[in-house]
Amino acid sequence: MEKLKVISAKQLAVSMGVSISTAERYLKDVKQEYQIKIVCLDHINQYFKISAKN
DSSP, X not given: OGGGOBOOHHHHHHHHTOOHHHHHHXXXXXXXXXXXXXXXXXXXXXXXXXXXOO
């Protein structure tokens, strides 16, 4: 269920260590790439090819 968590620009900025404006651009890019309106944590992981495996 955590993969379906909606992520905000502020949350993304804090977790990635970037500015909020940069995080907003990342969210915009993800929305365009996947043609979606709401970005979930799983979309971020796929876009940046982050493996959540332990």
